[in-house]
Structure formats: structure tokens, C-alpha cells
Amino acid sequence: MNKPLPLVGTLFILFAIACIEPFSPELGEAQNILVIEGQVLEGNEPAEVRISRTVEVGSKDELMVSTAQVIIRDNLGGEFVLTEGEPGVYQSDTSQLIGTPGIEYQLSVMTAAGQSYESTWEILRGTTGIERIHTAIEEIGDSVVGNSTTGVRVLLDTRDSENNSRYYRWEWEETWEYAVPFPTYFTWDFTTNSSVPIPEEDWGYICWRSQVSSGILLTTTAQLEEDIIERQPIRFVSLKTNRLSRKYSLLIKQYVLTQEAYSYWKSLEAFNENLGTLFDPIPYEADGNIRSTDSPKVPVIGYFGAYGFAKERFWMERQEVPQGYRVSNGYAECTLDSLFDYNDFVSEVRFSNYVYVDSIIGDLGQFVGWLVAKDFCTDCKLAGTNVKPDFWP
């Protein structure tokens, strides 16, 4: 029953001629509390544990904790040591640790300083998988005021006929292909004053870009008769960006949680994403399932979960956007300009982010001038990569 409240909150903020403005009060000193995020997933996914410390609010840094000894145990006597890849990120060997529904897992961490932490035993509850991913066109914001956005809402249906899953969380990774309007295959060499071909691997015509979810997406069917989820919103893809300009892909990861894990994530959501209403709950630090084995007074933040896991990739092409909707390519402001004066050309290229696109050749085949465009209109690599992802068809 948590759902209706944020709506009321939103409403009355506006109703009351309210205003919200950025504000940065003086906060206390950072405390560098240990943070452990760990998960064992159903199937062949590697178990992953991230260990870091809290930093000051607003800081751009992350304080990773390296060279810890990280072990996951199961209730069948198995013990799996995780190895550190990136600093502070520890992964299991998928050939040894395979998350299995019904098995219980426990995380044990010993930091380089010799402090040890342990999670409670977590049972892995399997998932029956994602049933269906579909879309709906939607308008959000306000068209009268002019801040509305039309886009495609990606929706998910799933069901567990045995009514066991009940607590769900999703993450997504989106990847989209886009192209610049004025690709360039030559660059201007000011020493020789001639155009030089760009090697094919550096061409910036078609690129791919990815983004990973950062929000918390949760739901439960605990109050429902049957374990059915219909039209669960996963991602809103605005037609104003270039995501749907060619081809779009969304990888949806579905996690099935225990009730305890669900409450943990729910409170994380409440105090990180849903604040700002008239009826805000009083924030508190969500109580995780990891404890110091040395002393109950040593603080530690985080959760170690064993989650049922399924993933599904969703594809959408530009042609699939319903008729009558304008899809932006993201380059509406790009123009191709002609320059006929060398000094103009030099200054535009050197000082105004313009890039040589092509030469203008007169009727008689003589060199007349330069075609230039803003750099981001000519090279998609400025926003993504021109290396096609492995999964891309």
C-alpha cells in the first residue's frame, strides 16, 4: 500500500503553489563506513561482491576496498573464493559456483585490515522467467506548458503459476544504434592543405551507445491472489532523443527477491528516490543483512542476496514506432556550411568545433571551398563507440 502516497505528495506540492529549488546545506563529515553489495544469481551468472566505503555527499570519488578475502558458502558445504577484478569488485568462477534455487548462501568478508563480516543465510528463490515485453506510446509532462515528451514505454508481463516469486526487482541495460547526418571520411591536413582519408576503423558514421539503470525498480504481487505482473513499466524511451532513430535494444534483468531483500530495497528506494512530498517518512539507514563478526558496534552497510534471475533482450526498430509520431535523430540543429575563405575555414575549425566534411568542387572541377559541420554532427564517436557490440545483429 505504499503506492498511493507519493501521488498525493506530488499533487499537493503543486496544488499549494509550492516550489522546489536546489539547496545544499552544511552536512557533517564523511564517516567512511564499509559498504558491501553482494549477490549470487540463479544460473551461470557470476556471483559478484562490491566492497567500498561511504564518501562525503556530493563527492565524485568512490572509495573501493581492495585485497579483501571474499568467500561465499552454500548450505551443502561448498565454499567459493571470489577473486578481485576491478578494484573492490570480486567475482566468482562460474564453473564452480552456480546459483541454484532452494540452496542457501552466505557471504563472508575479511578486509585487509583484518575485520571480518558475515551475512545471514539467504535462500535463492528461482524465477519462471519473463513472459512478455511490449510497448505503449505515452505522453508524459504537460503539453500545454510545453514540457511534454512523447515516448515509448517498455512494459513487462510475467507470472509465476506456482505463486512463489512474489517479490521482483529489475535492472536494464539499453543500447542503441545511431548515425550522424554528415559523416566524414576525410580530414583536412593543414600542413599539406589537402584532404586525407580517415582509416575505416575510425569512421564515425554509425555508433552504439549504452546506458545502465541506476534507479530502483521494484514491485510485489504479495497482495494479489495470483502471482501475475502485467504492464510493469521498465523504461521510458523518449522520441526526442536519438535512441529510436535506428535501432534500440533493452536488456532486462529480472531478480526474484526474498521478502527481507525486498524490504531492504524498498527502504533504499524510499529514502533515495521518493522523497520530496508533504508526507515524507523520516529517513533512516536501511538495516541490511551483513554484520561485523568482531563487534556489533562496527557499522556496515549493505545486503547480500541470492536472487532468482532471468534476462531478456528486447529490440525495437524505428519503423516500429507507430505512424504519426516524429522520431528525432538527435541532430536537428546540424547544418552543413560552406566556407570559401581560407582564413574563415581555419578559424572555424580551430576555434569553433567545426570539422571538415568535404570539399566544394566547382563546375569545372576546380577547388572552390570547404563544407564544414559541427564536430558532433560528423563523428558519432563523440557520444558512443563505433565498435558494434557482440550481441548486435
Next chain:
Amino acid sequence: MSRNLLLSWIFGMCLALPIRAQVDELTIRKDYHDSYFVPFVQEIEAQYSVRFFYVPAWVDSLQINQPANPTTLGQILDSSLNQVDLYWHADDAGNIILAPYELENNLPVYTETARVLPRRLAATRPTQSSVNTNKAPPATAKKETLKIGVAGGSEVGTATLSGTIRDVQNTEVLIGASVVVEAMKAGVSTDHYGYYSLTLPTGLHELTFRSYGMEEQKVTVQLNGSGKLDRNMTYAIRELDEVMIEAERDQNIAGTQMGLSRLDIGTLKALPAFMGEIDVIKAALMLPGVQSVGEGASGFNVRGGSADQNLILINQAPVFNPSHVFGFFSVFNPDLVKSFDLYKSGIPAQFGGRISSVLDIAMKDGNKNKLAGSGGISPVTGRLTVEGPLLGNQNSFIIGARSTYSDWILKRLPGPDLRNSSGGFYDVNAKVNFQLSENDRLDIAAYHSRDRFRFNGDTSYVYRNLNGSVSWKHLFNDQLYGVFSGVISQYNFEIESDEPLSELAAFQLDYAIDYKEAKADFTYIPDVRHQIKLGTNQILYSLRPGEIRPVGQTSEIVREELETEKAWEGSVYFSEEYDVNNRLKIYAGLRYSYYLMYGAQTVYQYADGQPKEESFIVDSTVYNPGEAIRFYHGPEWRFLARYGLSEKSAVKGSLTRMRQYLHMLSNTTSISPTDTWKLSDTHIRPQVADQVSLGYYHNFRQNSIEASAEIYYKWLHDIIEFKNGADLLLNPYIETDIINAKGRAYGVELLVRKERGKLNGWISYTWSRTEVQVNGEFPEERVNEGRFFPANFDLPHNFSFVGNLKLNRRLSFSSNFIYTTGRPITYPVGQYQFGGGTRLYYSFRNQFRIPDYYRWDLSVNIEGNHKIKKLAHSSWSCSIFNVLGRRNPYSVYFVGNSRGIQGYKLSVFGQAITTVTYNFKF
């Protein structure tokens, strides 16, 4: 005196020729013995073609004694009116006019605009009372000598004088008016029915009648025996609502009561109103010791108590949700409110059930003389009230309604979400009162309020209050009366959600509370030095803590209903107020309250030595309907003492214990629309508060300026706190989320107020602290490691100013200013990456404060012209709320996203809000 009577009197006067001959010639042959004047007059009027004009109060104790000798009417009048210093006049039309002075034979010359008023109504200034009784009373005070009882009667020694004090204009009884015998330093004030009873030695006394906004009256009484003396008082300044704080001027230093604030509707109306809605609770927030967590927050906090610890009564019935639109407006229609009393300490023994304060709202009585109405329109609501006599002029009714009149505000807000929303509220009050006999009065009152809101066509909220009361007041004799009341109060809310995306989760959720109460209260006044009250009340509660059910064919929501909670709460009390001597007065009261929760109910038992959690349930007991589950009881003492230091100053002290068996469950900073109430049960103990307070009171300038300083310390036991992450709605194991915590509150309240004159108002400053300790046995039952931390409404510095300047009878300005320390808030003290995003690390609760709050409001009230004959009297009021446009923070919060963390400040009112309200009376 009604206007009709007044007009005919004037009319009669214009035609009058002093022909007494006719009346002198009327021969009366009947025997009158101890016959009261009014029946006598009625009889005479029925027999002869004469009509009498008089004010009943002048003659109510007058008796006619006339043996059956033939005599003239004139002689009877001469001899009997002489006893009460009245004169009579007659014209040749048969009109007989009584007056307290000789009427002129020649008409005075009036200018065109001058109003012809009898002298007793024409005083233009409130009189200044004299503290020094050796001084002659001010010339404007009215003097009369009345004889009460038969001279040389059987009552020797003392006699009791009692009666009702009313407003002459609308027959409204005056609450808290005082009747003082200054020479004896004795006095009483009227109760809720405007009734007083004063026992005095027989003999000659000078009585002073005072009521705020009313012209003071001095009456010399020759008290021969017990009798009645009703008084009608007139507005000191006619036609304009007098603007002043209503609290007995003398009471500030002469009475024992402390920690009491009384505001009358005149004061409320003069205060700048938010969106044009005059608001009882917002006005209370201007008083010392009363605070709120923020704008738009429902409820208020009194001396460190949470919002549910205030007993809010209208017509004796409790109101469970005092706000409209979730907190922006209060549910009391200003047109029907007469006054309110807010008790902060030394709460009289007849009140109980909440541990912080009692807000007792008195509703107006209907006008007994004529049908009248009033109304108004503001940007938010329209109001209409009608009142008048009912079945003769001893009884009256009043009914008033207020409603939002359209969704137009919503329709003008940005966002399709808001334009597709709808909402509104209304409230209706009605009251009838019957004067069944001289000694019996019956009041029936009902109240209903309803709010609805539908957000963007998918989630709707409805909540309503419904209450009613019947009370019968009976005078057993001049010294003893009783009030017998029956009260019901109901509150419920419903949330209905048709999920826009999926019909699977469409649901409806209901919550309801039902309250029934019967009570009897007796007041016994044996003599002028004692007042004894005793009584009992019995309450039955029935709470439906929640039911959720599916809506529509496709909904998959599982119907779930929590068991109904039932309980019986009762109390008996006794109190005595005793004037030990001229300096010392004491009040001692004892209330004993008891509480029984009974079945049917399932009660869970939790393992010993383990935290109360669902997983530690070891057993459950099923109680049958009516079977006793848990019994709580305890004494609640109320002691007050006043010691007069001089004529102008006094010290007072009080010691109060209160108990509370019904608690609100709310783990948000301010009350949210889905907060519910919960009864004490096996696991949740009643809340108890002890308070000591001490005050010094000083009046300056002939009582026109009052100053007071009060300090208090409060111990709060077993107050309701919640574990982190408590789930309060539809939780069958609610006790696992509730902790009985401890609290302490202390502070100093300073107040200076000027009640009279062109410029009036008050300045108050409060310094106070409120701290809570949640220190359970287990780590999850502790907050901030079990240390005391500031409560959400701990606002140490609080300054308020209320000023009202009356330029002339038609134009007045009001201004108020309020400053408080920012409320405590929990800020993050670190951040970390988790689940792909930046998350915040919160550590201790309420360790920071949001920026300070201040607000300045202004209003102008313009009255229409004061011609007597016009269709309706109208007034305009224009108010500017938050003149400075200050964006006072309501909360500060942080949101993490992929780019990092950003702090935001939420201000409920980001700008000045100007509203114009039109009011009318007919």
C-alpha cells in the same frame, strides 16, 4: 433588545405624549401575590388594550404584590417599579414603556445620521474597569439597584444569585463572562451555557458584569434572598466585531487557571487568513506553546506533545481529523464558531483522554429573536449560515454549511495530471437548543465534514468526520446543576485505486473509527468560596483498522480485513476550587480513568528475550466477543494554585497528570491522510504525561495590558514511536513496529497582550525543547543508540506578533508575524554506490535543522456602511499571506541519480498569496 422592539420604542417615543391619565384610570381589581412581572404584564395586555415595552432582564426578579383592593394600573406600576429603579411612560396609543430613567418630554434634535438609541446602548467606548475600588466607578458604567428576594425573607446569612448572561443583539449566551463583587474579591465566570451562580452574604453588593468586547455593567443588588439575575450585555462598539483576545481580564491574575488561551471569533476574523479561510487551528498556532511542523501540515503540537495528543472537541464531541485538504484548512466553519479554549496545562478534571492539550470549540447558538443569516465567498469556498427562533422565542436553531464550489483551482494548474484531478470538501454544522423550562435546557448539535480527492483519474481519497451530541442541562437548584450528554463521533477514510496501467491491482481500502460516549457532569456551588464539580464519562470504541478489497472484475487483490478492535474507556472525577482567602485560591481535581480492551480479537504472544517480530510469535490467544483482554487504569491528578502578590500580580502553579488510551499511528513528519488510530492493547501501553508549570502574571494599565511568564516541564511516558521502516497500514502484527518510548519537554512562554483600544494584539516568545528517547531492549528497538533526540516538532525559538489596528468603524488592519527555529531533520552524512546508483547514508535521526521559518501576513477588513435598514450588511476582507514571499522550507531532501546527489528545498508556499473574501449578514 431586538431591533423591532427598539424601533417600536423609538416610534412610540416620537408619538408619545406624556398622557398617564389613561393608564391611571385603568382599574385593577385582582389580587396579586408574589406574582412575577412578566406573567402579570401578559395578563394585563390580554385584558386591556395596552402594550408593554421593556427588557425582561430588568424585571425578572420583580414581583407584584397587590391586595385585591381596587387600584389603578398606574399605582401598581409606580409601587412595583420603584423597587427596581424603573420608570414607566405611556402614550395615548396604549404603549407603556419601561425605562431605567425618566424619558424626556421633548424630543431631542437629532442630526440626519444620528442613531436613536436608548442611552444604555449608546456608550461608544468600552469602560475601563477600576482596580482600585476606592475610586468612583467611571462615569460611563451603568448603575442600577436591583432587589433580589423578599426583604426580610427566610434566608438569613447567605443567598445565591444565579442567571444567564447573553449578548443582547443575538441572544447568544456569553461564555466566560465574569460576575465580580470587587469589594469582596469574589467572582465567578459563566460556563458553556452562559450560566453563573454566585453565593453571597445577604445585603447590598455591587456586582460588575464583564465580558470581552461587551460594555461593562455595574449593578447594585440588594440581596435579600436567592434569586435569578439574567443580564443582557451589549457590544462596547456597536456593529463591528470587537477584536480582542478573549480571556477574562481579571482571570489572568484572579483565577487559578493557567496555561489557558481563549480566542473568540472576532479575533480569528481579524487575523489574516490563508486563501480567505478563517482557521481556528492556524490562529491557535499564533499562541505561545503551540507549534506545527510546517505549512500544510495537519494538526498542531502543544508543549512538546504530538498532534494526536490534543483532544479537539466541537460541541463536546471529539474530532479525529481536524483538517481539510490534508492539512491546508481546518474543518471548522468560522461562521459557526463562537470561541475556543485551548488548555495547555492545569487541564480541568472534567477533561481527559489526551495527554497534551484540550481544544474546546464552542459553537454559536441560534438567534432567538429573528431569522438571520450570514455567509461569504472566498477563492476556495462559499459559506452560508441561517439561524433563528424555533417554536417560539425560547428556542433557536442554527445551521451552516461551507463547501468548495468547483475544481477551478485544479483546472488552472500545470500538468495533465492535475487538470485531470478533481477534489473538494464540505462541512455542515447544525445546532438546536430548547429552553424546556426555566431550569432545563436541551442542546442538540451535529457536525459533518467530508473531503474527496481524485488524482488523475486513478486514485481517490475520501475521508469524513461525523459527530453529534445531545446535552441536557438541568438546574436542580440555584447551587447545583447537572449536564447529561450523549456523544457520537465517527471518522473514516477510503482509498480507491484503479491502477492506470494494470487493472490487476485495483483496490479499495477502508478505515473507520466509531466513538460513543455518555457522560454526566455536576457543578455544585455551595458558597462563593467553593465550586465543586464531579462527574463521569463512559466511552465505547470500535475501530476497523483496515480492509482492502479488489475493485472490478479483473482485480487480483486479495481481500483482507483486520479484526475490529473494541474497547471501553471510562472515568470518574471530582474537583473543588476553593478560595482560601483573598490571596490564595486552590483547585484540586482527581480523575480516575480505566480502560478495557475486549474481544473478539486474536492476540499474539512473542518469545521472551526476543524482539517483538513476526518470526518470534510463539502463540496466539483467541478472545471471544466481549471477553476482557487487557485492563488499564490509573489516577490523573490536576492541581492548581494561585497566590496573589498584589492587586495586579499573581503567581500560579499547576501539577497535571493525563492518560491516553487511543493513539495515532504516523511515521511521517506530518500527519498523512492514511494515518490511522490504534487503541491500547496487550502490547501497547497507554500514554501518560506529567506536567508541572509555574507562572507569573502581571496586569498593567488597569488590566488593559496583560503580561505573563510560564515555565513548564513535562515527562512523557510510553509515548508511541515506531521502528525504522514501520509498516502501519493493514499490518496484522502492528505491535512489532511500535515502541513505547519516553519523552521530555520543557520551556518558557512569555506573553504580553493588549486587549483593548484601537491598537490591540499580542507578542509572544517561547523557548522550548522536546526530546524523545527510544531505547528498547534490542538494537532494532532503539533510535539514535537509545539516546534522547529532538522530536520532529522541537522548535526552540518561537516568536509571534499579532497586531490589529482599527482606524474607524469600517476599516481595520491586521498583521501578524511569526518566527520559529527550523524543525529538526535527518540529513545524509555520506554516499555510496549500490545497485548501480548513488545512495545516501543516513545515520542519526533529527541531528540537523532546516533553515528558520518566518512569515508576515497582512489583512484589511472593510465593513459596509452601518445603515440599519438595508438588505444585508456586507464586509470585504483582503489578505496577503506570506507578504515577504519567503520560501520557507517545509523540508530539505536529497535525491540520488546516475549523475550523483542533489539536495532540494521544498517550500509549500513559494510566493505571497493574496485573497479577497466577501462576507455578508442579513
